[in-house]
Amino acid sequence: MKQGILTDILDHANRANPYPLYEELRKTPVYHDGEGPYVVSTYHEIHGLLHDPRLSSEERNRTAGGADPLAGEEEAEGATLPPSFLKLDPPEHDRLRRLTNRPFGPPHSPHRIESMRGNLDETVKNLIDDIANGTSRNGSSGNGSSGNGTSGNGAGTGRIDIVDQFSYPFPVTMICRLLGVPREDEARFHVWADTLASSLDPDPSADPAERAKVTQDARMELGMYLAGLIEERRKDPRDDMLSQLAAGQGDDSMSTMELLSTAALLLIAGHETTVNLITNGMLTLLRNPDELQRLRAEPGLAVPMVEELLRFEPPVQMLPQRTPLVDIEVHGVTIPKGAPMWLMLASGNRDPQRFENPDHFDPDRRDVQHLGLGSGIHSCFGAPLARLEAQKALSELARRLENPRLLEDPPPYRQNAVLRGPRHLMIACDGIR
Numbered sequence: 001m002k003q004g005i006l007t008d009i010l011d012h013a014n015r016a017n018p019y020p021l022y023e024e025l026r027k028t029p030v031y032h033d034g035e036g037p038y039v040v041s042t043y044h045e046i047h048g049l050l051h052d053p054r055l056s057s058e059e060r061n062r063t064a065g066g067a068d069p070l071a072g073e074e075e076a077e078g079a080t081l082p083p084s085f086l087k088l089d090p091p092e093h094d095r096l097r098r099l100t101n102r103p104f105g106p107p108h109s110p111h112r113i114e115s116m117r118g119n120l121d122e123t124v125k126n127l128i129d130d131i132a133n134g135t136s137r138n139g140s141s142g143n144g145s146s147g148n149g150t151s152g153n154g155a156g157t158g159r160i161d162i163v164d165q166f167s168y169p170f171p172v173t174m175i176c177r178l179l180g181v182p183r184e185d186e187a188r189f190h191v192w193a194d195t196l197a198s199s200l201d202p203d204p205s206a207d208p209a210e211r212a213k214v215t216q217d218a219r220m221e222l223g224m225y226l227a228g229l230i231e232e233r234r235k236d237p238r239d240d241m242l243s244q245l246a247a248g249q250g251d252d253s254m255s256t257m258e259l260l261s262t263a264a265l266l267l268i269a270g271h272e273t274t275v276n277l278i279t280n281g282m283l284t285l286l287r288n289p290d291e292l293q294r295l296r297a298e299p300g301l302a303v304p305m306v307e308e309l310l311r312f313e314p315p316v317q318m319l320p321q322r323t324p325l326v327d328i329e330v331h332g333v334t335i336p337k338g339a340p341m342w343l344m345l346a347s348g349n350r351d352p353q354r355f356e357n358p359d360h361f362d363p364d365r366r367d368v369q370h371l372g373l374g375s376g377i378h379s380c381f382g383a384p385l386a387r388l389e390a391q392k393a394l395s396e397l398a399r400r401l402e403n404p405r406l407l408e409d410p411p412p413y414r415q416n417a418v419l420r421g422p423r424h425l426m427i428a429c430d431g432i433r
């Protein structure tokens with residue numbers, strides 16, 4: 001095994017194509033270099049661990065002896081807001097997830113998401129119209145957007161940045177609408193969300209105390225911002241999730257602090273992930289023009305395409321925050337209680353023991369039980385929304401952009417290793433329908 005492979009995986013220089021590193025890693029399904037984390041990279045092992053009740057997502061269960069030198073960070077979460085249910089084990093996890101699910105109607109009927117379809121269609125249409133008209137309504141994204149539309153002649157023939165002009169503003173608009181967070185506040189909360197998304201990455205080079213403080217400050221500011229909104233919604237409820245969660249009554253409801261942590265989790269998760277699924281999707285389709293052509297002719301193909309994308313280019317590449325509650329054995333390796341573990345979802349998705357010809361993007365794949373949205377009790381809460389958004393986005397971009405082509409391949413990538421995706425995706429096209 002190559003030395004320093006984990007450092008290489010975290011190195012931004014390898015962000016555009018980490019898959020050869022994962023292939024190397026899979027030669028040792030449970031990799032441990034003596035002092036770092038236990039890194040699990042094969043499909044069956046990861047899937048099993050995601051369903052194993054002996055694994056904890058709670059930071060406090062990591063022992064000092066199991067400290068992760070690559071992580072280099074003290075957990076800052078507890079100091080400001082309590083951990084969100086993403087970082088809690090049962091029974092607390094289950095209680096909070098169930099309460100969060102309430103506004104969506106009975107379990108497994110994502111009623112509210114379905115009812116968002118109209119909004120979703122309209123938002124996609126408006127964003128593509130704006131690109132065609134050379135205007136932009138993504139507001140101040142804090143995402144580095146110039147706020148310009150195409151830099152061409154208004155017919156959509158100029159340069160288009162798919163990230164700033166479409167795949168970032170679209171899910172942000174949708175999560176704001178779902179929660180009841182004003183879209184025009186995006187410039188404020190984007191900075192906090194960005195900091196918190198980056199804090200998911202292990203960072204060996206950062207000063208742990210400094211990093212903990214930055215994370216803590218961002219959580220606190222986001223918490224205070226959301227507290228103001230929740231206060232308003234308590235006085236003057238609207239038809240949104242914040243109002244409904246804030247209205248929970250009696251013993252079976254969230255405390256204010258739990259509500260703030262949950263709202264922060266939803267805002268960040270709905271903000272920093274789907275952008276990458278849509279951008280990775282466009283990039284993959286532009287690299288596979290036959291598939292783009294098929295989607296243009298048959299929009300229904302967006303459903304299997306998005307599933308294959310979640311396997312092939314998953315926006316959440318790894319889960320670096322699990323730890324065993326007791327000593328466990330995985331693939332012949334004993335992982336001691338409290339040791340840090342990384343579960344490499346993107347590597348499991350390319351495991352040839354599980355998927356035939358895994359490095360091939362094949363939307364016709366019959367069996368695509370990927371790990372892109374996790375699995376087990378923490379599997380993605382926002383999965384119905386994420387899927388719907390990506391399906392709609394890709395089928396409409398395919399339908400409306402005439403002869404789109406990449407101007408830069410590979411595109412520049414965001415710094416993040418966990419939430420991986422292009423920072424910009426510059427394309428040209430001959431027109432917009």
Ligand code: HEM
Nearest residue numbers: 085086269270273274277315316373374378380381382386
């Ligand atoms: C959990 C991926 C979009 C809310 C997760 C997990 C993954 C994931 C891999 C498992 C985390 C773990 O096991 O520790 C994604 C991807 C998305 C996406 C790839 C977009 C393409 C969303 C959206 C929302 C959301 C739009 C909010 C509406 C959540 C929440 C959890 C979660 C609340 C925690 C679930 C729990 O701990 O029970 N997501 N997600 N996600 N996701 Fe997503």
